[in-house]
Amino acid sequence: MKYEVILFDVDDTLFDFGMTEREALQKTFQAYNLTHSLDEYLPTYKEISSVLWRELEQGHTTLAELGGERFKRLFAAIGLPIDASAFNQDYLVNLGKEVHLTNGAIELCSQLSDYRLVIITNGFDAVQKARIGGSPLCNAFECLVTSEAAGCQKPDKGIFDYVFKQLQITDKSKVLIVGDSLTSDIQGGINYGIDTCWFNPHRKENKLGIKPTYEIHELMELLTCL
Known part of the structure; x- marks a missing residue:
């Protein structure tokens, strides 16, 4: 892989x-x-x-x-x-x-059982844990990291340091971040030296000069990047 x-x-x-x-x-x-x-x-x-x-x-x-x-x-x-x-x-x-999943989220995660899946979110710890815990994805992730718990937020390198330490990851080339925000998820991944996948379902024009490794418009398209 x-x-x-x-x-x-x-x-x-x-x-x-x-x-x-x-x-x-x-x-x-x-x-x-x-x-x-x-x-x-x-x-x-x-x-x-x-x-x-x-x-x-x-x-x-x-x-x-x-x-x-x-x-x-x-x-x-x-x-x-x-x-x-x-x-x-x-x-x-x-x-x-409130639990409202994006189309394809359950199907995608079920196809990724051979990968270590991790949540990395700029959000309130209790809120994100409650939402994920109450969803069909409750058992899909090895670790759930919030900016509140990490003490810093994407795109700050500190939250990635926190994740890598928690999971004892040493090889950045084996890690991919998937997210909808160019300035948070994609820029954060670029800053940290890991590959990035921009989820862009509404096909927004990228005017920021931030270049993701991949771009997908539906979640299941991620499988073609792996």
């Missing part, structure tokens, strides 16, 4: 984060007896969240700060006097209960 270890991103790679996020937000707003339509606040929330996650990748904020800050900014924007920190905690609980 060309590779022995495959590092998988979670959100928008193996799991449909758009659906997960929407359902969790809806349930949290309902719990607070808010009558706002989801469509009223979701675009604003997504814009705020996108900025903060980008700042996290760049090391300008922390995961702990990101959690409450996104709702603090949202509630300021739409004029709601809600405790952002408390709302965030309730949202994370709901997020952990």
Whole structure:
């Protein structure tokens, strides 16, 4: 085998984060007896969240700060006097209960039983463990590494050091990372000197000059890269 270890991103790679996020937000707003339509606040929330996650990748904020800050900014924007920190905690609980897999995720992982499969995700430890633990992929992975547990996030080399130490990996040529984010997954893999596979189901144009080893548009296409 060309590779022995495959590092998988979670959100928008193996799991449909758009659906997960929407359902969790809806349930949290309902719990607070808010009558706002989801469509009223979701675009604003997504814009705020996108900025903060980008700042996290760049090391300008922390995961702990990101959690409450996104709702603090949202509630300021739409004029709601809600405790952002408390709302965030309730949202994370709901997020952990949402399991929406990407098409082909179960089939792909079942075809990769001869490989060491690992999760590497920029996310909250309890949330990601709950989602994966409650999914059909609960027994598919040897190790689940979150940025919260590692103390750093993709594309920082530190999270890859953490994974390699946990799994006692010594040969980078035997490792492939698969993910949807050019700036996080692919750039992180390039920085660390491992091969990369960009999962690009929507066929987005790559305008960043970040060159993955492979590009796939459906998860099952990964098998042709191995």
